[in-house]
Amino acid sequence: MSQSTKRLALYGAGGHGKVAAEIAEQIGWDDISFFDNKYGEKTQCGRWPIVGNELALFERLNEFDSIFVSIGNNQIRANKQTALIDAGASLAILISPRAIISPSVQVGYGSLIVQGAIINIGSQIGSGVIINTGACVDHDCNVEDFAHICPGTMLSGGVQVKKGAWVGIGSSIIQSVVIGQDCLIGAGSVVVSDIADNTKAFGVPAKIKH
């Protein structure tokens, strides 16, 4: 292997992992390996090999230039990413070359920006965030650590999505709304007012579900 080979380990060999691996390949990671606790029963994730379980990943951290946690569940991704940083891992940022992102935007480590996503001027994207396929984050939004903006979701200007919140597929959030920490917004919702922390809400307009 040449000295310039860039080695990336992905933790989490599901469908989301495949998406992350393909983006990694497109932006120049040329040696990509998966780790997953299904190692043994599963040997491949897409066209990439699964080479070990979680324990093996922690033992082999120094073999890789960077690590990426490719797990869709916000809480699990947060836990694994935190443990990896504590163990001294360097985390990658994976941004599809087919996303459109204002040069003013900063994206935190461990985040994934998928094809077709648009992030407009003045927005901030935290660490371990997923901005999924075709999602739009308009100007001056703040998407905090470990949030997930699902495919096709639209955030208007000035929306705040707090830590660990999940905004379901195809939702629309009107301007300046705050989606609280660890909220779950159901698929296809239209959110027209703030949603308190730890709340599940869905529908048009979105209503709180207890």
Ligand SMILES: CC(C)(COP(=O)(O)OP(=O)(O)OC[C@H]1O[C@@H](n2cnc3c(N)ncnc32)[C@H](O)[C@@H]1OP(=O)(O)O)[C@@H](O)C(=O)NCCC(=O)NCCS
């Ligand atoms: C909201 C959600 C979490 C389900 O919550 P839940 O409390 O378990 O709801 P249930 O499945 O028990 O459904 C309760 C009722 O709400 C309705 N409902 C569920 N999700 C809904 C949604 N997104 N919008 C409108 N109504 C919804 C159900 O049809 C059901 O109606 P009924 O009581 O008249 O039969 C889930 O449906 C959802 O939307 N998840 C997001 C999925 C997603 O975005 N995936 C993207 C992956 S990248």
